[in-house]
Amino acid sequence: MSSIVNAFSNKDACAAALEQVSERQLEMVALVEAWSKINSGSRNLVGLDTMEAEIVKAFEPLGAEVAYIQLPDGEMVNAKGQVETMKNGRCIRIFKRPTANRKVLLTGHTDTVFAVDHPFQAPKYLDDITLNGPGVADMKGGIIVMLNALKAFEETPDAASVGWEVLLSPDEETGSLASGAILAERAKTADIGLTYEPALADGTLAGARKGSGNYTVVVQGKAAHAGREFHVGRNAVVALSQIVGELASLTGGRPELTVNPAVVQGGVAANVVPDMAWCRFNVRLKEPEDAIWFENKVQNIIDKANAVEGYSVMLHGGINRPPKALTPANLLLMEKIKLCGADLGIDVNYVPTGGCCEGNNLAAAGLPNVDTLGVRGGKIHSAEEFALIDSFSERAKLSALILMAFANGLLDDVVKAKAH
Template identity: 30%
Template sequence: MDVHLKEKEMLDLLKELVNIDSGSYNKEGVDKVGRVLLPYFMELGFDIQRVKQSEVGDHLIICHSERKKPSILIVAHMDTVFEEGTVEARPFSVKDGRAYGPGVIDMKASLVSVIYALRYVKEIGSHAYKDVQIILNSDEEIGSVTSRSIIEKEAIGKSYALIMEPARRDGSVVTERRGSGRFTIEVHGKAAHSGIEPEKGRSAIEELAHKIVKLHELNDHEHGISVNVGIIEGGDAVNTVSAMAIGHIDVRVATLKQAEEMEHKIEEVCSSSDVNGTEIELTGDMRRPPMLKNKKTEELFHIIRNVGAELGIDLKDTKTGGGSDASFTSAMGIPTIDGLGPIGGHAHSEKEYLVISSLTERTLLLAKVIERLMTEKKD
């Protein structure tokens, strides 16, 4: 099988996937993506376990019917960040060597890549494809809230974890990520007319403003800590002292110790009011631990880089502040490499694109890595 000769076929499947609205809360759409993919895995002899969900799409655990104890875990997600109706506004398209459309690089191209990599391994006569377990989850874009426990359970005993987020724009794979958390502050005050009796009011917006200043003072960019109150809500009218205000907080950290410290510091900031008569409710947590570059990660990257060199790819690694499911397997001590999908850019925006030539290139890389890791296990 020559993967490069399969480009049109792969693009046809990619077009079908991209032209399905599958935002994280669009259960029907995400489940449709799963239904499109299942026959491809079944054709290869894989069994599919569907983990049903009520609010998001069902998660899929995929293992070969002849499996014993697969040593490679591949994780990819079926959901996107885009609202229903996005496909109608800007469906899949191709121009000047790039493919466009909602979720084309994050990460529907990777779903296609996984299928054709496994096909390649099978067709060259290797049994390495049977040594792979795949998890396709449906809520990665909202923090893998319901799929984290599944990933962690299935990762137990695995020798390697390959995470199919897209490669960076320069083709680098990811060996290090910052941990991330999401918190929400809900402030309750007391409404009053700001012209007639403002002294009777207790401004929730004023209280939230105090908290925003204190939270942003926790930033320490030099050491990898960032705190950002990115969305605020509150107030009913300009001439009314606000009875309610809400702030949504994004937190990024570089180490596990920082994650613990930030949870404590945010709780401390919100433990008391600056505006008398207001009350604060804090919810949320650190959703993803940091993915740390350690010796095991470096050894796995060395293997993948050597495979790349054999294919004429000068593979580099990098770190990023964004979160992914790689954090879960890495925190368990499993050698993990992320960014093994095709190359593209502008994810989560209307400019999102895939470099078409990378679709077959990175599929072949993934196939050869799977084959090589089985050899490494035997050695």
């Protein structure tokens, strides 16, 4: 029996519950294979509905309440440079004992980055322990880890002292633009947060995270024949090129800030002065105050371009995930989770990352959280995405022990630090 479990008032029941996680290993792997075959790309509302039903069915044995939150429509700039409305799916809330003194928020997402017409649609084994498939790591596998940790926890008398809430969003892969407000609202009701993005293949977890913003800049000029009336035209591609150069030059303007102009489109033919061009770009920033600096610089670039006769420039988008700074409460939580890992023979280490997830949103709302408690895996957002299948029971045990430790007061100092 582990030393942490030995300190619990219901140590035998907790030890038995942890042991039973291993017995569900094959069940977990079979479930992720089945879920991986369901396309639930962020814009595939039918697939997201199918995934939602499967998840709710899987969580039924926990005897929790279920609620749904329809997200508002979003906006995006289409290939014609026009702002259009995009439908979003809905969040799933699964919760139990909401009036308990100790509360934990477990978050994840039902969407993947793979559209209905993407060739990557089904799982396959690369070897005996490596499963390749859409969402096996990011994060259908993570939801299964979460589910089985809660199953183990609910098998113990300690569960009676903890209120837990699972919040699963359908738009994380597009930046949580519509669900961000829901994440912030629910974060304010909890004491700690656990999020189930995948760990690295070696088990390393994410610590501090950069913030991120996605933008589109659209330039409208004036079309003209490139030979007969070249000087009558207003070349939108040339104007956009200058803007892109100025945006790229902002990289390094603040420590570790990067700007990535990523997708560019404009023009119709070589003998036509192009009247429209657009660029999608991303910014990553380390400190919350960097957002103000960046937004001011970008607005100056747009204002200057708009002042040129014959051109109209539109900027769409913004900072959608603030940086995740490590507060004293967050550092304490990370240390407690490291101790839980050591107790199970799992070496838990943390590294800062430029990537973003719902952990950014929770931290911005003041909730200490660790956000890579899912399966060990890698190459996410590509057709080479994989999960290491032995990590399903391993990571479910880790989260179950975290919940048990929380119930037994071992994380109370985290809650006190959060309050200050």
